């Protein structure tokens with residue numbers, strides 16, 4: 001089966017209610033690339049930016065990179081990935097170049113699973129048919145303590161057993177008060193992950209990490225900028241709780257350094273930032289060699305398959321930022337998401353919604 005063409009569509013999906021994470025979020029811009037084959041199959045992949053930041057540029061990059069696989073044989077996955085890599089590196093080996101290749105690589109794997117009439121998770125390994133998820137789209141930096149407590153308690157009543165809160169905008173004392181409030185609201189048995197979005201120093205991270213350990217925090221994510229691998233390593237050694245990094249790291253090369261230097265206790269792999277499904281699977285296998293769990297970041301619709309496929313997959317982040325473009329988006333139930341058993345990723349695009357959100 002050969003790839004015969006592609007179509008890309010840039011979208012703008014507004015947020016239901018704005019919130020402050022690393023920035024104030026107003027909208028998400030998924031760019032969907034759909035590949036077609038000589039046997040009439042179609043499947044999509046997706047990359048995204050937010051707040052309309054260079055969405056046209058992302059679409060242009062995907063258009064340029066997708067050309068590289070037209071005429072290619074679908075089954076030759078490593079060959080097609082090499083073509084994507086060679087083309088996209090001329091745009092950039094980080095950022096938009098990698099995002100573009102990732103979108104096309106996701107579409108290729110979605111197509112392969114459809115061609116073989118099996119769910120992507122099964123094609124990639126099939127270790128399980130459901131994955132644990134943690135609630136991630138809540139407990140943002142701009143929420144008041146009351147709001148944090150209401151949201152956190154609400155998540156528990158929805159069946160979540162784990163949730164992530166953000167820190168790093170307030171003083172250390174205020175952040176700790178907010179954490180105490182969330183712990184109070186959920187009780188002792190719920191896992192709380194903390195993400196401080198790259199803003200602390202090594203010293204802040206160790207001091208705060210020790211306080212968080214007393215409150216039973218499950219992991220500390222991205223306390224300092226990821227390029228400071230020596231700093232991450234120092235924090236990881238100083239704390240008993242797991243340190244998590246990797247969501248903005250591209251390719252095997254980036255992760256090799258994190259793993260070799262024991263700079264993360266969990267491999268957090270983002271299917272877009274790393275370079276697609278092919279590279280996600282390779283990095284997850286590298287993590288296995290270092291006896292590390294692998295977790296996903298964003299892209300629920302692909303990530304549930306990736307985490308379900310591998311022996312060391314532990315958590316999927318539930319972040320329904322652009323779920324409105326799907327007919328039947330991933331829905332957690334009792335803190336888990338079932339992997340669709342239909343061919344491909346099993347999440348099909350909602351054409352009416354696509355028309356509504358089209359830029």
Ligand SMILES: [Mg+2]
Nearest residue numbers: 195221222247
């Ligand atoms: Mg994060």
